[in-house]
Amino acid sequence: MAVEVITKEDLEAFGEKLLNQMKALLGQGQDDSRKFLKTYQVKNLLKISNNTLQLLRDNGTIPFTKIGGIFYYSQEDILKVLKGESQNKTLKFSR
Secondary structure, X not given: OOOXXXXXXXXXXXXXXXXXXXXXXXXOOOOOOOOEEEHHHHHHHHOOOHHHHHHHHHOOOOOOEEXXXXXXXXXXXXXXXXXXXXXXXXXXXOO
């Protein structure tokens, strides 16, 4: 079995590549003005429980991205839900 030495420069290059890929997945590469919220922020904003948020994710009312076990929600999508403009009209949300 051959031993391969990994240098500090290799790790830095890997980190930069990984960061760029994550930015591309979140859409931050093109538009840095997009804001993303975590689960606790969405629950506080909408004043809903974990189960209600899960239901909104499951039925497609609130789109999300999951990275490493953490859910991220576009602030723009959450504002649309608050205004009643969500893509999936099967569940009406009211505060």
